[in-house]
Amino acid sequence: MNMIIVGAGGHGRVVLDILRQANENKPVGFLDNNAELHGRRIDGLPVLGSIEELPELRKRGITGATIAIGDNGTRRAVGDTIEQNEFKLISAIHPSAQLATTVSLGKGVVIAAGSLVCAHCQIGDYTILNTGCIVDHESMIGTAAHICPGVRLAGHVTVEAGAHVGIGATVTQNIRVGFESIIGAGAVVIRDVAPMTTVVGVPARAIKNAPSPDEFATLLAPSRPDPRDPMHVSTFQ
Ligand SMILES: CC(C)(COP(=O)(O)OP(=O)(O)OC[C@H]1O[C@@H](n2cnc3c(N)ncnc32)[C@H](O)[C@@H]1OP(=O)(O)O)[C@@H](O)C(=O)NCCC(=O)NCCS
Incomplete structure (x- = not known):
């Protein structure tokens, strides 16, 4: 085509x-x-x-x-x-990427060279799995997230919609990374990350917290999808 x-x-x-x-x-x-x-x-x-x-x-x-x-x-x-x-x-999927047969892929995804996606992972629409990242078993990546080069996600990790997991970061098992949050380059995430929060370091700590409920309401311009809508937060909830 x-x-x-x-x-x-x-x-x-x-x-x-x-x-x-x-x-x-x-x-x-x-x-x-x-x-x-x-x-x-x-x-x-x-x-x-x-x-x-x-x-x-x-x-x-x-x-x-x-x-x-x-x-x-x-x-x-x-x-x-x-x-x-x-x-x-x-979707653009590099021939060197390895995807388990049980992986479910959304539409319009980009999976770059050397990525590994293990059993029963779900990858949301418009997500980028960048060069050489590892997404281990039963992890779920929400709509339009970006898993940067060299990221390692352990098993059962949930990355919600619009989150950015920075280059070389590691996320341990069963962690939930909130929507539109940012994980700094090289961070090691061992606790859940709240939505719209930036965390950095080893272990990762917040340098920018999520907005208060009032601030949050003002962020929701009418043209912007409401991130509290479960379909936006994650296709997989
Ligand atoms: C986390 C990040 C978004 C922060 O950017 P920022 O909001 O502009 O923050 P600043 O650069 O002002 O840094 C704020 C503080 O956090 C520290 N910091 C920033 N990024 C850090 C990181 N990755 N690890 C550890 N500390 C970090 C800074 O040293 C600074 O500390 P200080 O206040 O003690 O001086 C950015 O540094 C980052 O890591 N981006 C990811 C880049 C990436 O993934 N690129 C790949 C694209 S494919």
Whole structure:
């Protein structure tokens, strides 16, 4: 299927390489809202314009798309736009990634080189499992989370929607990482992480706490999905 990659930054290059190695679909170009990139070529593919080009591209027979955007919230929103434009969301899975036969995968996921996903894991829509990460048995990753390069999640870990588990972090068994939380690079997480909290260090401790209920309410602009909605917090609750 002829397809485009939405996002022409560094992650876009990684995704293009994954799609070329997987060799199942034909990437024909990038879309990116950064106008400075329009008309340029990236690793041989043109940047065809912004996301507004989707309807025009569909008329030209391009019907698949993969999202290559690092920001978790933007990735989720762009995924919805792609589907509204009746494109098929294509997951990019590197041939060297190893997935147990019992793994359940959402739509529009990116799984980079050398990732290991063990038995009975569930991977939510728009999630990135980045280079060389390990997701051990029965772990659940919510919608649009990012598991960065070299992360190690032990068994029965839950990572809720929109969480960012930073490069090289370790999360011990049975831990719950709250929605839109941030785990710092190299952290070792041994206790549950509250939603919208940033933790760093060994063992991981909070450097930015979750907002109070009042602050939290003001964060919920009408256009923003309500993270208290269970379907947003995690597909798997
Ligand atoms: C956790 C993180 C988001 C914090 O960023 P920030 O909110 O801008 O915080 P700051 O850089 O202002 O640091 C605040 C404090 O936390 C410390 N800190 C920040 N990141 C840390 C980390 N990963 N481990 C230990 N301490 C850390 C800083 O030294 C600083 O301490 P101080 O107040 O004693 O000086 C960021 O440092 C991080 O680790 N990001 C992950 C990056 C990543 O995963 N990249 C891969 C992308 S594929």
